[in-house]
Amino acid sequence: MKVTIIGAGAVGATAADNIARKEIASEVVILDIKEGFAEGKAMDLAQTASIEGFDTKITGVTNDYSKTAKSDVIVVTSGIPRKPGMTREELIGTNAKIVGGVVKSALEVSPKAVIVIVSNPMDTMTYLTYKIAAEMGISKRKVIGMGGALDSARFRYRLGEALGVAQSDLHGMVIGGHGDTTMIPLTRLATWNSIPVSRFLSAEALKEVSDKTMVGGATLTGLLGTSAWYAPGAAIGQVVESILRDEKKIIPSCVYLNGEYGQKDICLGVPVVIGRNGWEKIVTLRLSNEEKAAFEKSADAVRAMNAAL
Known part of the structure; x- marks a missing residue:
């Protein structure tokens, strides 16, 4: 089983750590837009394998969705937090562009995946993902918001x-x-x-x-x-x-x-x-x-x- 986590921040990396240590999946791919960031997080996590006793393969990639192909689950943690002076509408607009883009890119190469949304505002980002999935002919049952x-x-x-x-x-x-x-x-x-x-x-x-x-x-x-x-x-x-x-x-x-x-x-x-x-x-x-x-x-x-x- 293969899991892709989009967003190599603290939440994404901690999720990858949990999945790898429990050997829930045989492979975890961490993807981030920042050059080298996901690769570094993946290498750091992989170096705990002999200590923790797991065999899950952990790979980090910079914005290369081809490496996420045929994932069974896609976890989306991408987006920015609300900043001082930013309206809720501005946050939604910014994160909708980010989440919408990564969801389309991920589902194009993994159309059978279940997609788990973590990005905020989570309910609205899940609704956006449902709309995108529906347009791509993907069942609503494949879209889950983790709140x-x-x-x-x-x-x-x-x-x-x-x-x-x-x-x-x-x-x-x-x-x-x-x-x-x-x-x-x-x-x-x-x-x-x-x-x-x-x-x-x-x-x-x-x-x-x-x-x-x-x-x-x-x-x-x-x-x-x-x-x-x-x-x-x-x-x-x-x-x-x-x-x-x-x-x-x-x-x-x-x-x-x-x-x-x-x-x-x-x-x-x-x-x-x-x-x-x-x-x-x-x-x-x-x-x-x-x-x-x-x-x-x-x-x-x-x-x-x-x-x-």
């Missing part, structure tokens, strides 16, 4: 913090948009080893968990001075692993909705079954009236961003 996997991990982190228990014993997911005001941590459905966490945490404590989850990315940016990379890289690895190993895990992901959850012509985060051919099934949750209202509000906000396309 829910990361947000859900941050949700479980905050639950573990509040409960003082191991995160591995917790289950919980985040749906909706991948943004500070658009994501919806489903505290009502979260469990500690199958027991609702509401048995152990007050409504006030759960609201605090939800609030902290929603600003998880902004919190890290404030501390680090840049976007996070360890958890995003691991979340990418989780999605790619479920695809290549056909695990059929339920992972909240940004996918194209055509009537599901009352929404049409939009890419938004919902629980989906992920396997070899991309997302195979949307899982319908019985949302409360409050959760439904939050989901509709999230969809409206994402549509406003999509309008900038």
